[in-house]
Amino acid sequence: MPILELDNVTKRFGGLTAVKSVTFALQAGEIVFIIGPNGAGKTSIFNLISGFLHPDEGSIRFQGKDISKLPAYQAARRGIGRTFQIVKPLASLSVLENVMLGAFMHTSSTRKAEQEAKKILAFLQMPHLENFPARGLPLAALKRLEIARALATMPKMILLDEVVSGLTTSEALALAGLVKRLPEWGVSVVGGVEHVMQVVMKIAHRIVVLDHGAKIAEGQPEEVVKEPGVIEAYLGPRYKELAR
Amino acid sequence: MNSLRGWRLWTVLGFLVASAGLPALTPNDYLLQVLFRIALFAALGLAWNLVGGYAGQLSLGHVAYFGVGAYGLALFTAHSVPKWISVFLAASVAALFAAVIGSIVFRLRGPYFTLSTIAFAEVLRLTATNLNITGGAIGLTTPALFTGSSFWTLFYLSAVILAFITFLVNYWVSRSRFGYYLLAIREDEDTASAVGIDTAGYKLRALLISAFVTALGGALYASAFQFIVPDNVFTIDISVQIAIITMLGGAGTLPGPVLGSVLLLGASEMFKSQFKESHLLIYGLLIVVVVLFLPEGIVGGFEQRLRNRKKTPVDAAKALALGGD
Numbered sequence: 243m244p245i246l247e248l249d250n251v252t253k254r255f256g257g258l259t260a261v262k263s264v265t266f267a268l269q270a271g272e273i274v275f276i277i278g279p280n281g282a283g284k285t286s287i288f289n290l291i292s293g294f295l296h297p298d299e300g301s302i303r304f305q306g307k308d309i310s311k312l313p314a315y316q317a318a319r320r321g322i323g324r325t326f327q328i329v330k331p332l333a334s335l336s337v338l339e340n341v342m343l344g345a346f347m348h349t350s351s352t353r354k355a356e357q358e359a360k361k362i363l364a365f366l367q368m369p370h371l372e373n374f375p376a377r378g379l380p381l382a383a384l385k386r387l388e389i390a391r392a393l394a395t396m397p398k399m400i401l402l403d404e405v406v407s408g409l410t411t412s413e414a415l416a417l418a419g420l421v422k423r424l425p426e427w428g429v430s431v432v433g434g435v436e437h438v439m440q441v442v443m444k445i446a447h448r449i450v451v452l453d454h455g456a457k458i459a460e461g462q463p464e465e466v467v468k469e470p471g472v473i474e475a476y477l478g479p480r481y482k483e484l485a486r
Numbered sequence: 487m488n489s490l491r492g493w494r495l496w497t498v499l500g501f502l503v504a505s506a507g508l509p510a511l512t513p514n515d516y517l518l519q520v521l522f523r524i525a526l527f528a529a530l531g532l533a534w535n536l537v538g539g540y541a542g543q544l545s546l547g548h549v550a551y552f553g554v555g556a557y558g559l560a561l562f563t564a565h566s567v568p569k570w571i572s573v574f575l576a577a578s579v580a581a582l583f584a585a586v587i588g589s590i591v592f593r594l595r596g597p598y599f600t601l602s603t604i605a606f607a608e609v610l611r612l613t614a615t616n617l618n619i620t621g622g623a624i625g626l627t628t629p630a631l632f633t634g635s636s637f638w639t640l641f642y643l644s645a646v647i648l649a650f651i652t653f654l655v656n657y658w659v660s661r662s663r664f665g666y667y668l669l670a671i672r673e674d675e676d677t678a679s680a681v682g683i684d685t686a687g688y689k690l691r692a693l694l695i696s697a698f699v700t701a702l703g704g705a706l707y708a709s710a711f712q713f714i715v716p717d718n719v720f721t722i723d724i725s726v727q728i729a730i731i732t733m734l735g736g737a738g739t740l741p742g743p744v745l746g747s748v749l750l751l752g753a754s755e756m757f758k759s760q761f762k763e764s765h766l767l768i769y770g771l772l773i774v775v776v777v778l779f780l781p782e783g784i785v786g787g788f789e790q791r792l793r794n795r796k797k798t799p800v801d802a803a804k805a806l807a808l809g810g811d
Contacts, residue, residue, distance in 0.1 A: 313679070334669075391681060394681075
């Protein structure tokens with residue numbers, strides 16, 4: 243049974259349909275990336291899955307249970323971790339405290355939360371930053387902090403919205419290496435990126451392509467990038483011909 | 487999140503003993519009354535700190551709970567409930583009010599939240615002004631919890647005890663998961679929900695504790711002056727004063743509200759005798775100076791300065807480009 247199933251999910255904002263009857267599923271332990279140009283609806287899908295938005299039509303099931311109407315904090319408690327495209331660190335808290343907040347989901351003991359947070363910071367290779375305030379960290383560290391905080395809630399699935407955007411190539415590849423190892427923690431991954439294909443090709447088991455809110459392709463990374471519809475969405479109709 | 491051990495514990499205990507011993511040095515009733523107000527507002531500031539400081543919700547309507555405490559004491563004792571029981575009943579009623587008000591105002595964020603807290607307090611003031619049961623604009627008499635020659639000393643000491651208990655509550659909050667959750671809500675509500683925090687529920691819990699203590703303070707105040715009118719115990723001035731005291735001392739810090747109360751009320755009292763009518767001008771200028779130069783309050787600004795010494799080393803952060811797999 244898939245861990246996550248989206249069934250004909252539609253979301254409208256006034257006259258704009260941000261997500262048009264999107265259907266896809268995620269298997270446990272899988273890393274799927276949703277790709278698509280700016281405005282394709284990636285962030286809306288993440289917000290729908292994590293309960294920050296609710297679908298107008300269709301249903302979202304997580305571990306077989308309908309979660310379409312759950313508020314965000316309950317979705318998180320069911321095991322859906324997420325990061326934000328525009329990083330949202332708790333600026334005045336230290337790196338360690340940021341991660342502890344995630345760990346508090348499963349313990350009320352400050353000491354245990356601290357131990358748990360330290361393990362996760364070690365995995366993300368940033369234990370040396372634990373006592374620094376989150377304010378003033380460089381973007382590469384903030385992106386990792388977002389993952390660390392989500393991972394500390396011990397999620398079954400993690401949503402990574404634009405996890406490598408704004409990073410240099412070497413930073414992005416280093417981070418991708420860590421994302422690839424997330425299934426070791428028992429976590430399935432749905433990532434979203436606009437165009438950092440190097441990363442996607444390297445770690446995604448499967449790709450879903452969105453354009454104007456609708457799914458236009460799905461499959462293995464190597465095959466999907468050759469599809470004319472995908473090339474048209476990214477580069478315009480002229481290049482579709484060249485692809486043939 | 488510093489622990490209360492070593493010099494910190496001794497500072498707190500020393501301060502408590504010194505506060506308790508003060509009446510022995512001030513046989514003057516006027517001074518004792520000033521001290522009572524300082525201790526009372528320290529308690530009110532500490533109570534407000536839970537909502538306005540840790541949870542970062544700028545309430546300017548805390549006088550609602552203060553007034554409910556004051557009126558509750560008057561009304562319950564008028565129905566022959568014993569005085570001390572009335573005090574705690576009044577505080578429980580205030581917590582009930584907080585549950586209703588909170589479930590509405592916490593749907594709003596930022597300035598809309600602040601305005602709605604003011605609105606609810608005003609609704610209560612107008613209600614008290616217009617109902618017969620609350621004595622309308624003429625008000626009610628309240629029973630004195632203490633009598634005799636050490637009247638002000640006992641009121642002062644009760645206010646000190648209230649402030650100390652509220653300080654301990656703040657201390658517990660600052661070190662617990664509850665406190666971390668409030669900080670998360672202050673910093674970013676979306677992030678807070680993303681790690682599973684029921685933001686509305688936790689804000690409400692903070693408000694319930696805060697309202698209970700604020701009402702105890704209101705009852706104490708009403709009892710000390712033995713007479714209440716809506717324009718006195720439901721005035722927005724009290725809401726503003728509680729907030730300013732805490733922000734001046736440092737919202738979201740432990741010693742902040744106490745320091746704020748001592749400085750602001752102490753200064754205001756000194757200027758009142760020195761400069762007569764112009765003391766309000768100096769009071770205002772003091773607030774402007776602090777807001778301009780220490781926006782996080784005196785304690786907050788001090789802590790900020792300590793923290794800034796610890797900048798993230800650039801090479802430590804650079805290391806993140808390496809590694810991976």
